[in-house]
Amino acid sequence: MKKKYIIGVDGGSQSSKVVIFDLEGNIICEGKEPLKPMSLPEPGIVEHPEDDLWDSIVVASKKAMDSFTGEVEDIIGMGLCTIRFCRVLLKEDGTLAQPAMSWMDRRVSRPYEHVNPSVKYVTTTSGYITHRFSGEFNDTAANYQGMWPMNTDTWQWIEDEDEFNQFNIPREMLFNLQMPGTILGYVTEEAAEATGIPMGIPVVATANDKAVEALGAGxxxxxxxxxxxxxxxxxxxxxxxxxxxxxxxxxxxxxxxxxxxxxxxxxxxxxxxxxxxxxxxxxxxxxxxxxxxxxxxxxxxxxxxxxxxxxxxxxxxxxxxxxxxxxxxxxxxxxxxxxxxxxxxxxxxxxxxxxxxxxxxxxxxxxxxxxxxxxxxxxxxxxxxxxxxxxxxxxxxxxxxxxxxxSASLGSAICVAVAVGEYDSYERAIEKMVKIRDGFQPxxxxxxxxxxxxxxxxxxxxxxxxxxxxxxxxxxx
CATH class of the missing domain: 3.30.420.40 (ATPase, nucleotide binding domain)
Structure with a gap:
């Protein structure tokens, strides 16, 4: 029976990791690239310098793909997990309008202020990286906690206009929300050339980094x-x-x-x-x-x-x-x-x-x-x-x-395995893909x-x- 592989992306606070798993949750190969030190231009402003979130994933992806010895056509999808509580401002073409704001930046805990006229979209790190891979303006609903007009009961944008407007983000600036385990788009030719990840594979929604880690931990x-x-x-x-x-x-x-x-x-x-x-x-x-x-x-x-x-x-x-x-x-x-x-x-x-x-x-x-x-x-x-x-x-x-x-990278892979139908439930995917190393007694x-x-x-x-x-x-x- 032919092997199948899944790419799990874990864009963390200190590094970006790209891990390729088989359907049993075994690590086949991986690439890792540290993030640059945070930019601190003034008190309370904490930014990821330049395009570091994407650039580090590009490098980590190339490292993983360079060490992959399987058949590229057997890679069936990619799950994407990134840092939560960040804010990313994009131009109309989806490129950065300014450096991404860290979760430590004071601005992310306040309503959005439209002071940069080049900003067309306001999104999360997962929304931004999803766009870089797929060209789509889609994002997981499960990475919107904090200062976002999000209804946490419905997992959709708030419908009441007065409540929505308190966040000061026009609806047209927000991405389309999708549930974890759904396909957000497909890897574009441009992204494939930059990362080495095969063109056309599905990019699957996961959640925020802690939630994906919890899934990958079983x-x-x-x-x-x-x-x-x-x-x-x-x-x-x-x-x-x-x-x-x-x-x-x-x-x-x-x-x-x-x-x-x-x-x-x-x-x-x-x-x-x-x-x-x-x-x-x-x-x-x-x-x-x-x-x-x-x-x-x-x-x-x-x-x-x-x-x-x-x-x-x-x-x-x-x-x-x-x-x-x-x-x-x-x-x-x-x-x-x-x-x-x-x-x-x-x-x-x-x-x-x-x-x-x-x-x-x-x-x-x-x-x-x-x-x-x-x-x-x-x-x-x-x-x-x-x-x-x-x-x-x-x-x-x-x-x-x-x-x-x-386990965030494995959680990303589990979301893909369910999204593309390799396993019929998250419980079954966890049973097959999460392996206990050892235990300790007090x-x-x-x-x-x-x-x-x-x-x-x-x-x-x-x-x-x-x-x-x-x-x-x-x-x-």
């Missing part, structure tokens, strides 16, 4: 939470209703039609903080890792594994990026004494991520009145056995990771220590540290 059960370890760390559980006015979570579109994901509050610059700490250590850590023939991350994990749970009292507060309404917040490490080393600091960051997400997940589950039975960890951080064990100890629940841990003594540490100290630590930071903020800002 998240369908309502008693399982996914912890997504990305630049922004979030936790999600699936659901079928669209509750409003919630306190400890918000409702996101799922990557399956008419379903939702309940997403807790998260950690801004989450895994970025891990990378920041590694970079702080500089060339010394790189050299030591090279001597052992391992990556710098693995070197740090080996060192931190020797540190006891709780990092001998060293605790980290992960406010490396302050929210707009609390600009005084800063990252902290507190509790140093003579025992502490760089390994303690590294482990303390990992523990802070797990403890913070434990509190966020507990708040969400309490409001939803659900009790978790297990957790899934996805993202590059799940490669660390130490990090996986910390998570399962902090949560006191079994944790698992999958073979494909950067260590009782560590779970007990983390619970006490969290309940007695960590959960309320910012009530005290924020008061100091409020006083220092006027001095240094």
């Amino acid at each position: 998240l369908l059960g309502e008693n399982t939470a996914l912890i997504s370890l990305g630049t922004y760390i979030a936790s999600m559980v699936p659901g079928h209703e669209n509750p409003k006015g919630t306190t400890h979570f918000w409702t996101n579109f799922a990557s399956t039609p008419n379903n939702y994901l309940y997403e807790s509050n998260g950690i801004r610059r989450g895994m970025w903080t891990v990378s920041w700490f590694k970079d702080i250590l500089g060339e010394d850590i790189v050299y030591k890792a090279e001597v052992l023939g391992i990556s710098p991350e693995e070197y740090l994990n080996r060192q931190a594994k020797e540190v006891p749970a709780g990092s001998d009292g060293l605790m980290t507060v992960l406010d490396w990026l302050a929210p707009a309404n609390e600009p005084y917040k800063k990252g902290l490490m507190i509790g140093f004494d003579g025992r502490h080393t760089g390994a303690h600091m590294y482990r303390s960051i990992l523990e802070a991520i797990a403890l913070t997400m434990k509190n966020r997940v507990d708040e969400m589950c309490s409001e939803l009145n659900i009790e978790l039975e297990n957790i899934i960890i996805s993202g590059g951080g799940s490669n660390s056995e130490l990090f996986m064990q910390i998570f399962t100890d902090v949560f006191g629940l079994p944790a698992r990771r999958n073979v494909v841990n950067g 260590k009782e003594e560590n779970t007990h220590l983390y619970k006490r540490m969290n309940d007695e100290v960590f959960k309320d630590i910012t009530k005290y540290t924020d008061e100091i930071l409020k006083k220092s903020y006027p001095i240094f800002n």
Whole structure:
């Protein structure tokens, strides 16, 4: 029987990945290209420089196609996943009118202002990249959260004109909305020449990056939470209703039609903080890792594994990026004494991520009145056995990771497999394409220590540290 292949595109916050899968979810080959540093022309303005979102996908696509050894005519479709909460302004021909606005840009949280006369369309990153591949002005409905005139019940534009007009985007500037798992268009000759991806294959709608990642992680059960370890760390559980006015979570579109994901509050610059700490250590850590023939991350994990749970009292507060309404917040490490080393600091960051997400997940589950039975960890951080064990100890629940841990690309492929009829349901596609790598069980003594540490100290630590930071903020800002 002839093999068939699917391309999954994952346009992330730090890099673009293009992965080619078979119908069993096995990675055949992939290409990856890092994004350029954000452009920060003035306070509050955060842009992707030049045409970096598309250019990085072009490079990653060429890398993937250059290493593909199968028959090109056996590639049956492409699923497209990109960053959420961004805003992209296009000219009439679909090219950029100005650099794409990052989710960190203050303008994306405000109604659109038509100050650039060359702007003809206002869309998302997925709408823009879909147009670059297909030439169509179509987009997935499931990537419109935030400041968009979107009816989250109907997955269509708001019909009431007064409510619609509050967003200040004329209807003719918006793309046509399609549901996840539908065909948005077909790869054009121009896009094929630029990327190497075969002309004429369908471009399939997915959703926003977190939702596609959840699909690719196999998240369908309502008693399982996914912890997504990305630049922004979030936790999600699936659901079928669209509750409003919630306190400890918000409702996101799922990557399956008419379903939702309940997403807790998260950690801004989450895994970025891990990378920041590694970079702080500089060339010394790189050299030591090279001597052992391992990556710098693995070197740090080996060192931190020797540190006891709780990092001998060293605790980290992960406010490396302050929210707009609390600009005084800063990252902290507190509790140093003579025992502490760089390994303690590294482990303390990992523990802070797990403890913070434990509190966020507990708040969400309490409001939803659900009790978790297990957790899934996805993202590059799940490669660390130490990090996986910390998570399962902090949560006191079994944790698992999958073979494909950067699961947004696999989620994109699953959407294609359903859209083109290779599988008759998302459940069947997940069963065939998502493979569990391994699982972890909590260590009782560590779970007990983390619970006490969290309940007695960590959960309320910012009530005290924020008061100091409020006083220092006027001095240094």
